[in-house]
Amino acid sequence: MYRLLIADDEALEREGLEMMVKHVMKDQFEIYHAENGRRAIQLAEEKRPHIVFMDIKMPGIHGLEAVREILARHPDTRIVMVTAHDFFAYAKEALSLGVKDYILKPAKRDELLDILRKQIDALEEESGKRKEEMEIRLKLNRLLPLAENELSLMLMMDYVQELDLMYMAELLDLEWEKGYAVVISFPYQEQMDWEQFQHARKTMYEELKQYLKLQLPCMVSPMTGNRMAVFIPCPSYGAGYTHRVDSLQWGERLQAFAEGRFGLSACMGIGSVQEGIEGLRQSYQEAAAAAVDSSAVTRIRHFEDMQQLEGTAGISRAEEKRLLDTIQRLSRDEAYLIFSQIFDRLLHQYGENISGCKDELTALFISLARQLTRHSASDLMNRFAGVQDGKALREAVFTQLDRLLDELTEERKRRQFGVMERAKSYIHDHYKLEISMEQTAEAVNLSPYYFSKMFKLHVGETFIDYVTGLRIEEAKQLLEQEELSFKEICYMSGYHDPNYFSRIFKKTTGVTPTEYRKYLQKNVRSI
Known part of the structure; x- marks a missing residue:
């Protein structure tokens, strides 16, 4: 049922219109009466009519003023002006304000029926559009978390997709003029059994994501293993040092929330501020490197703090990066394991061609050394020059790996x-x-x-x-x-x-x- 408001200072006119409406469209309208413009505005606010019949000439607030007020508050209301021939010029002005139609006094039944049908058709069309838009919005809201997961994983895993990164960011209504990444890791707590830890991890992720979304317009990745990433936009103004201090303060709040709410120890790495959506890749790699550092000094680490103290830099090749990250953490056993996998694969690939395998390993060590200790290429090549078989090569490269770790330890201390x-x-x-x-x-x-x-x-x-x-x-x-x-x-x-x-x-x-x-x-x- 639709709601109809009839505004006219003459009671007979209002009653006549009501009788005609009930006759031509029985039981389709709830009808309200307003004797002046002020009362029409009040009833429009209280009853929210779908259609308003508004007389132009009324005492006090006249019809056009009431129209302006009602449409300003309720722009979807459909208003039909009611006028005599003497006031036809006012009716044309009313149409320019957004009035949908007009009726000439005295109203005729066929004209009234035609106008009501047009207004109802328009209302149903608008209702259908709103319903369609609501369904689209509902579907979009269901897809947005998937898009957020997809974009964050594209940044984290550094893989190429058909969908452009900027397109995904626009879909999520995110503007990344500048931003940085935070990687949060939750090591397994020995005092918890495994099922308890898994439950706490899942609950914590959901609540932490909700907490972050309420605080700022960020993008949160899904939990991968025991870690998650947060991509945070920041203003284009301000110095880099200021951004670094602000990001560490955010890290402290996130850590306090995770530990205070769930009792889980959180380790956080924070990347540097980078420009554009592509820059977030580098910031994430920095944050990931900072998050896995084994230092017991603090569990919240900014990449630029570590770089200032350690002089480390990132590389692009996946195997080098994995090994580099491990060496940076001075995790000797893990570095041995990773390097053994690389060495065995190369030895299998080159077979008896020790020279080819040696060249690959020399290039790897040169790349690592330049980023960690700044050794010259000639020093490394001289150390591998006399190697003639796989056993001797293994001994030489592991000796070099030890030397690299030892020198990095000393360099870091210095x-x-x-x-x-x-x-x-x-x-x-x-x-x-x-x-x-x-x-x-x-x-x-x-x-x-x-x-x-x-x-x-x-x-x-x-x-x-x-x-x-x-x-x-x-x-x-x-x-x-x-x-x-x-x-x-x-x-x-x-x-x-x-x-x-x-x-x-x-x-x-x-x-x-x-x-x-x-x-x-x-x-x-x-x-």
Whole structure:
């Protein structure tokens, strides 16, 4: 049943129209009356009529004003103007506002029937279109998760499909001017039995995906094994360092959600910000490399932090990348296994042609060495020059693999030590001024999160404790100069509040600055 609103200031006109409507279309309409424009607007809001018969000339808010108001709020309402011949010019104006038709007073039964049928046909056509659009939208909503899975897997697995990446992104209504990837890994928890862990993993994935979708317009991959990937767009403005710090803060929130909600230990790798949908491939590869790092310093790692400390770079060939990732993690046993598979396949492929097999392995080692330790090609070729059989070749290449792992371990230690030494140098230059951990981390191009972990590991104390130690040692030396006041010493050693300086001094040394100076004076006199 349709709803019809008749708006006319003359009650006889309204009643006459209602009688005619009920006669020509029995039991098809619920009919409401409005005696003026204001009442018509109110009933349109309350009853949401499908069709409105609107008289043009009414007291107060006239018909055209009421039409504007009703169509502004309910644009799908079909309005038919009711007018006398004297007001035909108003009817033409009404048509320009979006009125569907008009009736001349006094209305004729056949004309009224014709108008009602046209309006009902139009309503049914619009209803059919809305239903069709709803069905299409429902089907699309069912397909979108599949498209999201497909696009994320295309980026993760680096395989070619008939569907273009940008087409898939447009289908998902995603704009990737810039973005980065996060890889989240959930190692098996020994305290859980396998079925319990699998159930927790499935539930966690569904809730974590929902949590992410509520926070930002990201793309979440399906769970593959014990890991999943998240592709996150970011603004085109802002420095790369800012993006890195922001992404690590996101990583902390995701880790807290996973561990707090499900008690699962999450390990996260974060790739660098890249341009375009294609750039996400590289960001994912970086995130995957960061996620599998065996370092116990932190379970949230940014690729650029690791690159700054380790000097690693990515490669394109699949076998090299797999081996490179393992070597970067300094996983010697796993590197042996992977390399054994490569070696055995090459030896089988080349048979007695040791020279061909040797050339392949030499090229592989040159590629790895250039990216890890920057060895020259001549050094590597000289080491394999005298090899004549498979057994000797195996011994030579595994010796070289050991050497590569050993040199990388030492290089990593040197680089990490160098970064921390630069940080300590920066602190020594600035500890008497306003200095923060965030400033120091940026000075050595590390994120604050990663810097705090690395600093504690290499220095043996927190950033705050280290700075405090320097300032207190400076204060001790200044206290030897009796002409300096405690307030001067406070400022000269990096503090701005004498009371706070005194409390920190006593907490660190066990005595107040006054007691320490008296101790120094007593010792001087006794000499």
